[in-house]
Amino acid sequence: MDTGTHVVMGIALGGLATLDPVVASSHAATTSVLIATIAGSQIPDIDTVLKLRNNAIYIRNHRGVTHSIPAVILWPLVLLAVIFPFFPAVNLLHLWAWTFFAVFLHVFVDIFNAYGTQALRPFSNKWVALGVINTFDPYIFAIHVVGIFIWIFGANPGYTFLIMYFVIIGYYLLRFRVRHKVLLEVRRIVPDATEIIIAPTMKFHQWRIAAMNEKQFFVGKAVKDKVEILDLFNRIPVPETPVIKAAKKDKNLSAFLSFSPVYRWEVDEYDDFYEVRFIDLRYRSNGHYPFVAVVQLDCDLNRISSYTGWVFSEKKLRKKLSIIPS
Incomplete structure (x- = not known):
């Protein structure tokens, strides 16, 4: 997801954490967890600084090792080392648990983008990209913003964001259903396809399509479940010249x-x-x-x-x- 969405997700998790009696027991605990969830929702994307060097390093490494299994384990410990000294009286286990959840959720939701992550490292360097949610999804962002405003105006943050996340889970399931319909239509048009990539856009019913069979590349778009092939290229192996x-x-x-x-x-x-x-x-x-x-x-x-x-x-x-x- 984009940086803005990860920020509002961190705030929402901080609000959700108030359902934890230990977190809700003191202002210090609530504040420390809110800081931790916001930071945990951001820290896997620290590799964005690689773009300051050059695009090649950024493309090769972004969402790689910083989104790996060891990183998900280590990032909460790094954040605790910074945050805990400022709140020594809070429960360390609960602070770690919510920090870990924020880091894990960041990596987990990135899997649903077309870009994906190497979340299975070190066991596999394969990019895991489900292609269901756009990097910036206006609906998910808006739902979070609405929840934050409801919190600001006095609603219970824990129950507000619990309801919000049930709504978002339903939204994800709906996106899977819509994508599956597009996939079936692409398979009908290109029945011998060896690979099909369906990428979401910011518009709910619009998708980008790239498919291939043994001889051709097919590039198209889908509006709702209607698929249109826009470009067709012969698939010519890259020669070793x-x-x-x-x-x-x-x-x-x-x-x-x-x-x-x-x-x-x-x-x-x-x-x-x-x-x-x-x-x-x-x-x-x-x-x-x-x-x-x-x-x-x-x-x-x-x-x-x-x-x-x-x-x-x-x-x-x-x-x-x-x-x-x-």
């Missing part, structure tokens, strides 16, 4: 390939350089595929420049590659 081999050594392309499961590729040859481009097919937007990896090589196959990330126009891509468009 010297140009491709040299490009794959680049850190940006390597990061892209470690993350993207459905992509097509292009190689363009110019007078004095080659350009290798890999295009993720999951994020089609207004006829454009914004998530790419591009490597430019000179005639001796030495790297000139490269980039991976989101770009929404060719002009911006050329700027990131530091080449003036002709």
